[in-house]
Amino acid sequence: DVYKRQLYECATGRPPYVGGNVDDILKQHIDPHKSAEAPRNINKKISVYTNRMIALGLSKDPAKRYKTAHELLMEIARNPLYEVNLSDRKVRAAMPADAGGGRSYGSQA
Secondary structure, three states: OEOOHHHHHHHHOOOOOOOOOHHHHHHHHHOOOOOOOOHHHHOOOOOHHHHHHHHHHOOOOHHHOEOOHHHHHHHHHOOOOEEEEOOOOEEEEOOOHHHOOOEEEEOOO
């Protein structure tokens, strides 16, 4: 399954769990009653849809997470905020024109 700690960090600029030492952080990752702060609470530019996608990726229950990276990509492709071209392996995030337009991620092949 796909546990998306990295996606959380990219969206918020910080890890989902912080603490004084490694043990504190690990305990938060495995505690079923401890949830990371909603990404949208940290970065208001995150859409409700993207917030939900990241939250699913951080779910403590593996059955609720995306099973594969392909499943996550298909979820991204269903969102009108993103333009996904699987033939060239690029994902383009739609951005308002005043924010400099969209950005492409993926191979340049």
